[in-house]
């Protein structure tokens with residue numbers, strides 16, 4: 271996936287920022303195709319953004335949900351100083367619309383009343399080690415009753431499905447929205463969650 275994206279960008283066919291916008295838009299499409307009733311009845315969405323480009327996708331999703339009338343709460347685990355450029359641009363675009371609240375994985379945010387939608391844009395294919403500190407947050411999300419949408423991968427899942435990663439803590443997911451092609455990890459995940467593979471023009 272990284273090679274495909276890099277080739278498309280290097281060939282000048284698309285920019286990383288355009289791919290990120292398409293990924294965010296594709297996530298919105300997948301959500302409202304999966305739950306059509308929600309498209310007609312905007313509610314409250316909690317969007318969790320991580321430090322990298324997966325978080326960047328999340329900032330796009332937050333902005334697009336707000337544009338459709340949703341009340342959106344964005345919580346960010348990361349630092350703007352270390353965000354990749356495309357993610358920073360989308361952090362800043364969201365920040366013009368609403369606050370960016372901090373996320374402490376060890377002290378889950380208020381989840382009662384439960385949001386109508388949770389977007390997991392914490393980590394994607396860039397996860398490199400287990401997310402032990404996120405276990406309390408993942409448990410709280412699993413218990414709150416809100417549908418959870420994983421952007422690209424449920425955070426904590428290792429994209430190549432390395433055997434030792436099977437026991438890593440991972441975010442619950444009711445819908446997984448991935449881009450261009452499914453990754454090896456998706457094969458082991460899809461039975462419990464709906465999987466949508468969306469085209470982003472690659």
Ligand SMILES: NC(=O)C1=CN([C@@H]2O[C@H](COP(=O)(O)OP(=O)(O)OC[C@H]3O[C@@H](n4cnc5c(N)ncnc54)[C@H](O)[C@@H]3O)[C@@H](O)[C@H]2O)[C@H](O)CC1
Nearest residue numbers: 286289290293322323324393394395396397398399400422
């Ligand atoms: N233009 C593009 O590349 C597009 C990418 N897409 C999305 O981007 C992610 C992959 O983004 P990347 O920045 O490479 O990785 P992540 O966002 O998944 O996270 C990396 C980030 O997290 C840090 N990290 C890794 N493991 C841990 C850990 N256990 N604890 C704390 N921090 C951790 C790491 O250092 C990095 O900073 C991909 O999944 C897509 O969602 C777009 O979809 C398309 C365009």
Ligand SMILES: [K+]
Nearest residue numbers: 390393423425
């Ligand atoms: K994710």
